[in-house]
Amino acid sequence: MSTAWNDADLERWMDACREDRELSALATATTVTFGIRAGEQNALFGFSSGQLVEPTSAADFELVAAPADWSRFFQAVPPPAYQNFFGMLMRVPGAHVEGSELAMVQHAHLVRRVLELGRAAISGRPATPAAAHPVRSKADLEPGYVRISVRGEPVEIFYEAAGEGQDVLLLHTAGADSRQYHDLMADTSLTSRCRLIAFDLPGHGRSDLLPGVPPGGYALTTDQYATTVLAVIDALGLTAPIVSGSSMGGEICLELAHRAPDVVGGVIACEASDRVPGRKVSWAKHPLVNESVFVPEWVYGLMAPQSPEHYRRKVWWGYSQGGFGTFAGDIDFYSGDWDGRDRVGEIDTARCPVVMMTGEYDYSCTPEMSEATARKISGAVFWTMPDLGHFPMAENPPLFADHFAKALDHLGRAAPGPGE
Structure with a gap:
């Protein structure tokens, strides 16, 4: 069976979500459960008051795509249209939302951050240039x-x-x-x-x-x-x-x-x-x-x-x-x-x-x-x-x-x- 992630990937992914300060800040006052489904695989993420919790209810919505498409998404440097789930919805056949689309767009910021953390957990972070990007002065405007x-x-x-x-x-x-x-x-x-x-x-x-x-x-x-x-x-x-x-x-x-x-x-x-x-x-x-x-x-x-x-x-x-x-x-x-x-x-x-x-x-x-x-x-x-x-x-x-x-x-x- 083709899979988009393994058990070790999922464990790293969940740990990253628990420890991520940005995700915690984005999830303030939020209660929602959503899933990432790839064929028979389904990773569930529950949130309550800014914290990742064990889901106690069915998912409010699920992001669904074929395992091969999720594998492309989770590459350290994904191909065009696979860099974001909105891109997959627009350009990848079969990618869709099941459940409440309203709940999905209300929590699009959480979805994006969870998926970013998943990409890093599964494929690692891409190499970045060592030199910092200089802050350019606006003084001459x-x-x-x-x-x-x-x-x-x-x-x-x-x-x-x-x-x-x-x-x-x-x-x-x-x-x-x-x-x-x-x-x-x-x-x-x-x-x-x-x-x-x-x-x-x-x-x-x-x-x-x-x-x-x-x-x-x-x-x-x-x-x-x-x-x-x-x-x-x-x-x-x-x-x-x-x-x-x-x-x-x-x-x-x-x-x-x-x-x-x-x-x-x-x-x-x-x-x-x-x-x-x-x-x-x-x-x-x-x-x-x-x-x-x-x-x-x-x-x-x-x-x-x-x-x-x-x-x-x-x-x-x-x-x-x-x-x-x-x-x-x-x-x-x-x-x-x-x-x-x-x-x-x-x-x-x-x-x-x-x-x-x-x-x-x-x-x-x-x-x-x-x-x-x-x-x-x-x-x-x-x-x-x-x-x-x-x-x-x-x-x-x-x-x-x-x-x-x-x-x-x-x-x-x-x-x-x-x-x-």
Whole structure:
């Protein structure tokens, strides 16, 4: 019989859960029992008031997958989509939740940590570089506000800039803000060659709320997003800036290349394709689900397991701070209103060069999805970024910087000269 773990593995796993301070903190005031089922194997985990206890009741839910799939999951460095159970649910046939799905999403943070400890108990922790990742200084960031008009109403937009040279406008991901780019903007190899500018969309981070939108009523559309970015470009006085973004920011890059090729000097569309179905989820704004816990867990698994824990935790923490319904409203665009299938093929890369890059571990917008979109755009360039996931600029800024520099080099060669 094929097995995903043996008795010794399970004993180490349970011991690790009992001793883990993070798991104890996450489980505060929690009473739940859940199982991890692989064929005939079923590991049960019971919690009561922050402590792992002997289960006294049936599981509230079970995470189910084939033994071979759990074996892939528990590898020290799992293959793409197997780094997180949400990835398996989306991309691995047969992976599913039995029992209360509501209870599962309410306790997604416990599930993730228990599975992390299981991976370490079964396969050991992967080797990590000996050198610590330096804390990059934000001292050179230049903050400011500009005023734009949205639906005829003034909105103050917060932005930060660093560096000199070609203007590069950076777009944050759904439900987040421009802090995602702080470490990239402190990279002197980039700021010595270009001026990096990142801003918070209305209703995000430090920018004003959108006028006329009641709490919980926000839903981003393609037109609103594109016109907002163009308004910021105008308010900042940018001339033919390169625009780059990941996820929903990558999608709108493609829209801008089609809509405003004479305003934008080129785009670097990361983690983007002409259509990304399957990411809208009612749990992101459910009254019985803690949004500040579920939303970061929903996106955490999209990162590569090789990305430094320090950076991955910053992404999680940032997503725990979004306003009510902000993430869900952005996903209304990312996995709903956005559909570029009828127009990405019309993008003229002679007027607006296009580079597309997608992380190997992105199971939301996979490299295959991005590459298929790039093939529809004559002259577009695409490559996969190994050992990166859905948030490349934030989950591993030093590694992403190399890809970003390569993209800037390509756009520099592809950009039309004066008078062309």
